[in-house]
Amino acid sequence: MISSERQEHAISSRLVSPSEVSVDPSKGNDYDSFAGAYAAANETNLVNAYYERPAMLALAGDVAGRRILDAGCGSGSLFAALRDRGAMVSGFDASGGMLELARQRLGDGADLQVADLGSPLPYSDDTFDDVVASLVLHYLEDWGPALAELRRILKPGGRLIASVDHPFAINLIHREAGREAECSYFDTTSWTVEWTVGGYTALVSRWNRPLHAMVEAFTGAGFRITVISEPEPDPAAREMFPEAIAAEPRFLCFLFFVLQAE
C-alpha cells in the first residue's frame, strides 16, 4: 500500500489538508512548472517505470499496426514504447511543458497536440484502434464528457486501456493519516498532495471515486469492461528496488481497466 509520506524514488508525497489547498487553488496541477523534474522521476521510479507502464504495455499486448492515441501522454514514455512495438501513435496533453519534453523524446514528426481531456478532442470519429489513458482520468471530477469523446474517436470494438489511482488505496492513505472524514470511500472527493520532486514542490489535486462510480461511468459511456487488473510490479523491480519490494512485494497503488467500445 502506498502511504501519504512514501518516498516514490524521486517523488515524495505529503497529504495536504483542504484548508491549505483553498489558500490558492490556482497553484495546483501546474505540470508546466515541474515538467522536467516530474518526467525525470517518472522515467526511473518504482510506481511509473516498474509498475504502471509495464502493466499498461502488458494489457495492450501486441500492438503492431494498431492506431493508438495516448491521452494525457505527458513526456511520452508510453507513446515511445508503443511506437517501438510497431503501433502508429498520436498523443495529447494539457501541459505544453510536458509536450515539449515528449517532442524532444519522440522527434519533430510525432503527432502531438495540446488538448484537454474533458473537452472536444481534435480527432475524427472512429479513428483509433486503442486509446491509452495512463493516470489522467483521475484529474477529472466528471468522467462523462471525456469518456464520450474517447468513445467517439475509437473505432467500434476499439479498446480504452486506462490506469487510475486505486480508490481503496486513496481511502487508506486518508485513514492512516486519521483523516477519513476528508475521503469517504463512497463519495467522489477531491484530494491533494504536495509533491516534492527534483527540488521543486507542487500541489497536485485529483478526484477519488469508488469503484462502482467508475464502472457506471464506463458502461454509461458505451464501454464494456473486459479486464480489471491489480497487477504485480515488473520483475525487474526486485533488483532495482530490493528493499521496497521485500517490504511490499505487492501493493495497492493504481487500478487498471481494459474497456471495449460497444
Ligand SMILES: C[S@@+](CC[C@H](N)C(=O)[O-])C[C@H]1O[C@@H](n2cnc3c(N)ncnc32)[C@H](O)[C@@H]1O
Ligand atoms: C501523472 S501524469 C502522467 C503522464 C503520462 N500519462 C504517464 O503515465 O507517464 C498526468 C498527465 O496528465 C496531464 N493532464 C492532466 N489533466 C489533463 C487533462 N484534463 N487533459 C489532458 N491532459 C491532462 C498532465 O499534464 C500530465 O502530463
